[in-house]
Amino acid sequence: MNETDSQKLSSATGGGVPLTYVIALVPVASVLNVIGGTVAGALKLPIFLDMIGTAVVAMTIGPWWGSLVGVITNLTMGFITGPVSIPFAACNVVGALVWGYGTRWGWANDKIKFFGLSVASAVFVSLMAAPIVIFVFGGATGHASDVLTAGLLAAGNDMWTAVFSSNIIVSAADKILSSFLALAIIGALPTNLQVTGPIMKAESMGKAVLITAGTVVGAILTVVSMNL
C-alpha cells in the first residue's frame, strides 16, 4: 500500500462511512449473495457461493453490517427457494463476524494471514452449521455435500464426524473462494469505504491464487470422487 493510500485509509478509519455508501452497498451485497447461492444451487455445485457479498461488506464497513447482509440474504432465499435457508442465516452472521473482526485485527493486510482468515471463517461457519444440519435437518439438507456425508457415514463414522467433516471440506473451498472474490471486488471499491481495517491489494497475489485454486480444486475433486 503506498503512502497516499495509507493516509486515505488512516483518515477513513478515523471517521465513519457515508450513509449513502452503506445504503448502496448492503442491498447490492445481499443480491450478490442471493444470485451466487441460487446459481450454485441450480447447478448443484458442491459449494455455496452465498457469502461473497457478506465478506465484502464485513471487511469494508464492519462485521455487524455484514451480519445484516447475511440475514437479508438468507431470509430472501428462504422466501424464494423455501425455508431451508433461514436457519443458516446464523452461519452467514458468524462468517461476517469472523471476516469483519479479523479485518479489524489486521488479518486482511497480508497474503498468508488473509488465507488464514478465510480458513478461520470456514471453520467457524462449519462449527455453526453442523449442529443446524443435525438438529434441524437430521443430517441432510439436500445440498450436493450430502453425498460426502453419506460416504463418510458408510465408512463407519458417526453422524457428527460425518456432517462436520463434509461441511468443513465444502466450506473451506467455498470460503477461500469467496474471500478472494471479495478481495477482487473490494479492490474496485473506493478506498474510503475501508473503515474496518487495512485490506491488502488484490494484485501480485500469484501464490495466494495458486493456494486458493488448489484448495478449491481439491475439495471439488473430493466431492466428485465421492459421487463416483
Add this chain to the structure above:
Amino acid sequence: MREVSSKDGLGAGIVGLGALYMAYPYASSEMAGDAAFGTLSGMCLVAGFLTVCAGIAVLRHKD
C-alpha cells in the same frame, strides 16, 4: 453528508437478528410440522447466542 459509525453497524446487526426471530416460526412450521417446537428451540438458541454476542459488542464499544 451523514456518516455512519461502527455503533450504527451494531444497531443494524441487532435489527437483522430481530428479523431472524420473526422469520423462525414460519421456517419451523414449514419444515418440521409436528416437530416444530424442537426446531424452533434450536434456531432460537443459535439466534440467542448471536444476540448475546451483539450485546457484548455493544458493551465493549467505545464512543
